[in-house]
Amino acid sequence: QKEVEQDPGPLSVPEGAIVSLNCTYSNSAFQYFMWYRQYSRKGPELLMYTYSSGNKEDGRFTAQVDKSSKYISLFIRDSQPSDSATYLCAMSLYGNNRLAFGKGNQVVVIP
């Protein structure tokens, strides 16, 4: 079983729709949860960061962490064509900054 599972299936949505992405993980010791956005031919950039369980909102983006279910989610409201990218979940342990990444979800927002 991989540490972090993320269904890599591409996702196409019309502009203005809500995008919902999620990851599951196996290591209950993970404490830090991140979502990175990666545009084509670019390196990943940090989008959202959450420590332990709970929700975090930043503009149109909401990250949720449910440690009891080992499940994290990212929601993008009012999606824009500029949101078209690959979204990678990542997580790390307390005391260790080594990131374990999911495979990534390619999102296409159609104008």
Add this chain to the structure above:
Amino acid sequence: EAGVAQSPRYKIIEKRQSVAFWCNPISGHATLYWYQQILGQGPKLLIQFQNNGVVDDSQLPKDRFSAERLKGVDSTLKIQPAKLEDSAVYLCASSPGPQSGDTQYFGPGTRLTVL
């Protein structure tokens, strides 16, 4: 603030050849990481440096991969000899420190194709 710089951006080599990648992290960042990202996969950590010392190289294929960060700033990653399965994007990242939750800033990567 300048980001993480990497060169070259693209490299094509034949199998069994050698190749080296260079990374210049964000100024003042003590921690530097090299990741391998195979097409359709998430990045996988190869090696982590704290200043010029190795913190974690548990996933580095040491029979063919080597990396150094001699003066605690720039770093090079070398593959010798390359195999077909080494075709990937090699990402360099840096963070202010090694603490959990320190944001890692990624460079644009070097796309390696091994023929």
